[in-house]
Structure formats: C-alpha cells, structure tokens
Amino acid sequence: MKQTNTSIRIPMPVRYLINAALIVLLWFILSSLMRSGAITNYWTGIIIMIGINIILAVSLNVATGYLGQLPLGHAGFMAVGAYAGGIFMRAVPVQEFLRAGNAGASVPYILIALLISALTAGIFGLIIGIPALRLRGDYLAIITLGFGEIIRVVLTNIDSVLGFDFTFGSAGLKRIPKYSSFTLVFICVVLTCFIIHTVMKSRHGRAILSIRENEIASESVGVNTTYYKTFAFVLSAMLAGVAGCLYAGYIGSLYPSTFKFMKSIEILVMVVLGGMGSMLGSVLSATVLTVLPELLRSVADYRMVAYSLALVIMMIFRPKGLMGSYDFSLSHLLEKGLCAVRLLFGRKSSEKKGESRE
C-alpha cells in the first residue's frame, strides 16, 4: 500500500519498541501501585476480572467483528477452558508450591494448564465449528447457543454418568489453586491482543475480513472460505479457553451455573458496545462494563437499571459501538504529531501531495 508522501513513517521495529515499552510501563505502574497498597486487593481483583473480560471480548470479536458471524456460545468455550485448567491444577502439586511461597515452581504447571485449556477449548471449537459454520445468521446463533447450554448441562451431570467425581456437578469444583496473579493475566491479555492483531494484519486476516464483506466474492478470488471460517472460530474458542483458565485460577471454585447463556450475552454486549471489529473498542468496553457494575454497587437496587439504560443510550447515539470499526494506533498518532511539529517549525516539506483524496 502506498502512503501519501507528506506523512512521516515510523519504521516497523521502532513502532514495536515504543508499544512494548509502554506496555511494560503500564505493567510496572499498576504492579507497583498494587504492591504499595495504593490499589487495594478489592481493586486488584477487579483489574484481574477486567483482564479476563478483555480476553473474552477480544476473542469473541474475532468471530463476530472480523468474521461476521454471531456465535452465542462463547461462555461454553470459557467453561471448557476453565474446567480443563481447574481439573489439571487440582491434580498437580501447585497448591503446595503456592502455600510455601514458591510461586516460581508453579510456573511450568500454569503454562501447561493454559495450554491444556486452549487446546481443549480449541478442539471443542473445531467440533462445533465445522457443522455450525455451514449455517449463518440466526441459525448459527441458535446452534452455538444450544452448544453452550449442552456444555453447562454436561458439566452439571457428567459425574453420575462417569461414576466418579470429575467436575463435582452443581456442588462446584472447589479448592483450585489461585494461580492467576495480576502479572499472569496482564501477560495473557497482551499476548492475546498481539496474536489477534498480528493475525488480522496478515494475509490470513484479510481473508477472514473478506468473508465478512462478501462470502461469494471471497470464494471467487480464491479464498478457502471453509478453512478460514473454521480457523477464526477455533482461534476465538482457544482464547476463550485461556480466559476460562485464568478465571478458574482467580476465582478458585467453578460452578456450571456461572457459564449460563447470560454469560455469553454479557461478552457479546461488550463486543457490540465496543464496536464490532475494533479491538480497542472491545478492550474499552470490557473495562467499562466490568467496572460499571462495581461502581454502581452503592445504588445496588438500581444498578441493573442504570446499566441497561447506559446500553440503550449507547445504542441510540452510537449504533456502531463506541469505536465503530476504528482501531487505534499509537504510532499513527505519533506520526501525526511529528508531522504537526514539522509543519510548525516551518521546515518545507519537499514533497507535495500527489493526488487529492477524492
């Protein structure tokens, strides 16, 4: 792609460095505030939940915003990931490590748990994706909704079928080691966003977007639409699995009722509110929608009213979501800033604008 000549381009490695530096800075500020007690434990918990919700929203956005489908079973994938991670972590001696203050020894187990969660959720994504993606629109929504419910019902009842304790049914899977630290969640959020960003900027991302734009045209230019639909769906499910695993390690006990249909809707609302296809939108609205109910606790009786009102107002005034499909790029902003500076100091730009935008 050609750029207009007047703008300043920051070279690629520098862009990555700037972003990486800012991310590390953000982590440093937040974690030192937590250590010093300026951010209370209560708020640390909320920040961890924000992180988990960001992963959920951003991953659902792959299937809704970028691929253009409407799956309603995201909580199902999250549940699969949560139970897979939770059951694994209960089986390994992580609890003892954590209790002994030896967090370092638990790191390999945590990585394995995340991997298991992602893979299990991915496999479920594949199993449900292949038949479901032959449908579209309402039909896809309903089949994925049904799938989410099946997962929940299976988690509730599977023990009596198996004959031994596996998920502990509605009594809940308890005493999961609490391995989800702020740093772990933070790293996972950054990695998730990075992976999705990179995929979407690649040739594969273009292929996924072209399916959203027009499936027939996409097929006619040679995109393997079945493959890419499944690919996006599985990616979305895997990341939801990771979020589930982090959730298990944060909350410590899992109940099938957590992963009801409403949980899927909650995640979908985050995506729609943020703007379909905008990663920044998903991040922002996941943050707002996690914090808002907490802030409104003082008006407990009315908080759901206020919450829904906020949503309705939002949809009236910004029907395409907070950010529309706009995606923020810090480097872009910097480039514009540099341009402005250059203009201010009157250094003559040697190039002239080639063509008008028209």
Added chain:
Amino acid sequence: MLLSVQDIHVYYGAIHAVKGVSFDVDKGEIVTLIGANGAGKSTVLNTVSGLLHPRSGSILFQDESIVSVAPNKIVGRGLAQCPEGRRIFAQMTVEENLEMGAYTRPASSIEQNIAHVYDLFPRLKERRRQIGGTLSGGEQQMLAMGRALMSEPKLLMLDEPSMGLAPILVEQIFAIIDELHASGSTILLVEQNAQMALQVADRAYVMESGQITLSGTGSELLNSDSIKKAYLGG
C-alpha cells in the same frame, strides 16, 4: 481447447436446472452464453468455477478435470469468475479490493497487476482510496472486473456485467471487454443483453430452459431470425 464442458447435468435439489450442456472455449476467444432469465446460464458458470457440482458430465480446463476441485484451487489454476451482481468487498477500499483479487498470486506480482488494471480502468485509479461500497454501480462493476483480472486469469468468466447499468455504462463495459479481447484475453461471457454480447463475441451459445438450443458465431446469431424474434425484439 482451454475449457471444454461436456454434457453436464446440474441439479438444485430435485430441480434439474442444467440438462446436458456442452460447449468449449478456445484460447483468445470471447464466447458468450445468452438466454432469458432462468435459462441456467449462471448455473453453468457457477458449475465451471466450482461453486456448484454437476451430477454428471465433465469439465476440462487445460485438459485437466476440474469437476471435483475446490473453488479456491480453481482460481489458482487461472480461471477467474467475476460474480453476478458485482459483489465487491463493500468496506474495503478500491485498492484493497484489487489486492484481494491477487490473493492466489505471489505478492511480487501485485504492483504490476494493479498498474495494468488502472490502465484499463482509469476511473478506479482516481478512486483507489475510496471505500468500495460508496462507488456507483458502474464503478463497482469495473472494480469487480478489475479484481478478477488481478489473478492473471487464463480464462475470465463474466456473469452479467451489464446488469442494472445505464446504457452508456453498458457500452463502456463492453468497450473494455473488447479491449481485453484485443489484448489476447480469453473470456466466457454470460449475458441477458444479447445484442451487446453478440456484437463482441466470437462464438455464442443460446440457452433455453437448461439446454443449448442454438450456437454459432456472434454475427451469425445476430442476424438469425429466430434470435431476433426471441431476444432482440423484431
């Protein structure tokens, strides 16, 4: 023969839409399939491009069967379809649409092909940063054709390029088809606008309810009485 279709039968469920159609396209030719609504023209085209599968019959492209090849692989072999109703990527820019057209090509060929398309359609160059969906109907048709050309097709299949366009735009589109022909491209054209199609075509086939009822050179059919009566009005 570049493309040779032999006795294909295509069904939509129980409906027998194409009943034993055979035709072929030689290198450098423009061949047109004309006929009324529902004659099965687009079905034939979609079968050739792999979107539909024939129940029987053979389709040979460069002497290889492409009947059971996936549509995305068929594009890679050099058979591009410009689908009916334009179907551009509405939220991508003109240039991004063209880049998508080169999806099966190596990245190194993109720049040259884009330049070629801009030569054919200067209008697209003017509007290259514009979002596809905001183009006029004629421009969208040009974009759809340009996008199909981006894959450097050995055979370009155009499905109703004149659909829904003003007469002057139809003439422009056909002038471009003529130009492509002159530069050596091979084109399979499906049209309802028989008059225009027959003027540019080397050979033509007339389809009626799933069968080919007439064939001949473009000028032969243009002067044939039965065609005049059935399609050209008098």
